Amino acid sequence: MSINDESNVMSTFYYRGELNDGCLNIDYEPSFFDALQLLHPQPSKSFHIVPLRRNTILRFNYIDDDTRKPIQYLFDFEVGIILVEELEQLGDPRYLSCFLIKEGRKVSYMAIPPKAKKGAKIRNSLQGN
Numbered sequence: 589m590s591i592n593d594e595s596n597v598m599s600t601f602y603y604r605g606e607l608n609d610g611c612l613n614i615d616y617e618p619s620f621f622d623a624l625q626l627l628h629p630q631p632s633k634s635f636h637i638v639p640l641r642r643n644t645i646l647r648f649n650y651i652d653d654d655t656r657k658p659i660q661y662l663f664d665f666e667v668g669i670i671l672v673e674e675l676e677q678l679g680d681p682r683y684l685s686c687f688l689i690k691e692g693r694k695v696s697y698m699a700i701p702p703k704a705k706k707g708a709k710i711r712n713s714l715q716g717n
Contacts, residue, residue: 602690603687
């Protein structure tokens with residue numbers, strides 16, 4: 589089976605970044621609108637596309653504080669996990685919310701919920717306030 593054989597492609601990884609320098613834009617958060625655009629079979633001009641096979645490892649660089657840093661993703665579709673290896677800032681949610689994955693007609697992405705404003709009051713609807 590050839591590595592270019594389309595039959596072993598499990599899904600597709602979409603990301604934004606600079607094509608010339610191979611950098612992943614970890615500050616870009618895909619939206620519902622981006623996911624809808626990927627459902628239509630047209631070439632994507634705003635995303636880079638990488639086919640994902642059964643166990644795929646992707647290596648990127650990203651820019652943080654004007655420094656180029658490495659990051660590695662392991663996609664294991666048999667177990668259903670995505671592992672992220674980045675040695676400097678473990679737990680940064682931007683590593684999982686900067687790409688989309690398309691599998692058939694289903695598009696998945698993660699979003700970081702907005703932070704609540706400091707001092708914002710939470711209204712309790714049960715008390716009528």
